Amino acid sequence: MSSAGEGLSRPLPEQVRLHVVELASQILGSMPAASVPLPLKGIARFDPRKRARLGGAPIAAQLETDKKFRELVAETLTEGWPELIASLAEGTVPPAAEPVMVAAAAYLTRPPGWAEMVETARADLERSAAAAEGSAQEQTVSRLREQLAAQKTAAKEESERLREQLKTSRSEVSDLRRRLHDARERTRAAEARAAAAQEVADEARAAALSAGSTVESELRRLRERLADAERQLESTRRAAREGRSVEDTKVRMLLDALQDAAAGLRRELALPSGIHRPADSVASVAPGRQGVQAVPARALADDDPALLDQLLALPQIHLIVDGYNVTKTGYGTFTLADQRSRLLTGLGALYAQTRTELTCVFDGAELNGPVPVSAPRGVRVMFSAPNQIADDLIRQLVRAEPAGRAVAVVSSDREVAESVRRMGARPVPSVLLLRRLGRA
Numbered sequence: 001m002s003s004a005g006e007g008l009s010r011p012l013p014e015q016v017r018l019h020v021v022e023l024a025s026q027i028l029g030s031m032p033a034a035s036v037p038l039p040l041k042g043i044a045r046f047d048p049r050k051r052a053r054l055g056g057a058p059i060a061a062q063l064e065t066d067k068k069f070r071e072l073v074a075e076t077l078t079e080g081w082p083e084l085i086a087s088l089a090e091g092t093v094p095p096a097a098e099p100v101m102v103a104a105a106a107y108l109t110r111p112p113g114w115a116e117m118v119e120t121a122r123a124d125l126e127r128s129a130a131a132a133e134g135s136a137q138e139q140t141v142s143r144l145r146e147q148l149a150a151q152k153t154a155a156k157e158e159s160e161r162l163r164e165q166l167k168t169s170r171s172e173v174s175d176l177r178r179r180l181h182d183a184r185e186r187t188r189a190a191e192a193r194a195a196a197a198q199e200v201a202d203e204a205r206a207a208a209l210s211a212g213s214t215v216e217s218e219l220r221r222l223r224e225r226l227a228d229a230e231r232q233l234e235s236t237r238r239a240a241r242e243g244r245s246v247e248d249t250k251v252r253m254l255l256d257a258l259q260d261a262a263a264g265l266r267r268e269l270a271l272p273s274g275i276h277r278p279a280d281s282v283a284s285v286a287p288g289r290q291g292v293q294a295v296p297a298r299a300l301a302d303d304d305p306a307l308l309d310q311l312l313a314l315p316q317i318h319l320i321v322d323g324y325n326v327t328k329t330g331y332g333t334f335t336l337a338d339q340r341s342r343l344l345t346g347l348g349a350l351y352a353q354t355r356t357e358l359t360c361v362f363d364g365a366e367l368n369g370p371v372p373v374s375a376p377r378g379v380r381v382m383f384s385a386p387n388q389i390a391d392d393l394i395r396q397l398v399r400a401e402p403a404g405r406a407v408a409v410v411s412s413d414r415e416v417a418e419s420v421r422r423m424g425a426r427p428v429p430s431v432l433l434l435r436r437l438g439r440a
Contacts, residue, residue: 322411346437348376
């Protein structure tokens with residue numbers, strides 16, 4: 001901000017310039033739009049916090065060239081600092097006034113001798129800055145001296161520590177030298193002992209060579225005895241095999257006699273050729289009678305594919321099938337009638353192949369009429385009674401079987417599987433039966 005034409009030979013001090021721009025920016029925001037200088041109309045619309053920072057250069061230039069705008073800012077300053085302005089107009093600078101305020105007021109109001117007032121304020125600001133800089137330098141020097149003293153103290157402590165370490169190291173070196181001497185003495189003694197041991201080993205080797213012929217003759221004798229023992233063992237094994245064959249023949253003759261006796265006793269007592277199965281004694285709803293609606297069961301994960309084939313190979317096994325649990329797993333898109341028909345057809349084919357006792361249990365359907373079911377040969381079909389679910393009927397069938405008989409229950413219902421397992425039956429996932437029927 002140059003004012004050489006009005007008495008200033010140098011720009012305003014930076015602190016003074018910022019203060020003058022701040023005062024002008026505040027007044028600029030309160031001026032009527034018509035009174036705002038044309039170059040500052042855009043800046044007048046800035047946010048008050050940004051006006052002095054963003055529009056500082058245009059505002060300073062306008063104050064320098066626009067006397068009317070400068071006088072308007074001076075009037076506002078006179079209202080805020082009347083005593084300071086009055087003193088400056090009389091050519092007197094108040095002793096307690098801040099140099100920045102004195103220079104700003106002198107620049108804006110332009111009293112007689114204002115340029116000297118600005119230069120005087122500049123000199124005061126430079127002296128204050130120099131004094132502050134000198135104080136900062138003194139503080140820096142003092143801090144450096146303290147750091148130097150601390151470093152000297154640390155260096156002295158480090159030197160003492162290194163002396164102690166050197167003393168300790170010398171002691172350790174002396175101890176190591178003594179140990180090295182002892183180790184050398186022990187090494188010489190060990191070498192002497194090794195030489196003596198070598199002499200003893202040589203003598204032992206000579207004795208062993210002299211005894212070699214005796215050992216070889218003894219070894220030949222032992223081999224001959226081993227061959228005799230192997231021949232005796234083979235003779236013993238042959239005699240044992242012949243004796244076991246005789247015993248097997250005796251046992252077979254006794255079993256044949258028992259079978260003939262049992263057959264004669266059956267004829268003498270006139271026992272019927274067919275027997276009543278335990279599952280026939282369990283109460284249920286026969287096909288064609290009123291039933292209850294089906295309750296679908298939740299399928300479980302698959303199991304070993306060979307499980308069902310191994311169970312069907314057991315003698316006299318009873319296979320109980322949870323009907324709707326199997327059909328809803330494999331034929332869920334069919335009607336209930338088609339589901340029952342397809343399952344029973346597959347079970348009939350399974351019976352024809354294995355001759356296994358098969359019982360298929362369905363939930364009673366609560367239908368308006370009888371359930372039409374044509375049970376294939378060898379397959380027992382049962383419906384649960386009203387107010388009874390097929391799960392309970394399956395448990396009754398398992399309980400009806402004698403202890404020790406092989407019973408398997410086909411169902412993926414976890415609760416059914418766990419309950420029949422506790423009763424001694426083997427649960428089988430429904431998917432295994434579906435795969436077996438698919439192979440058939």
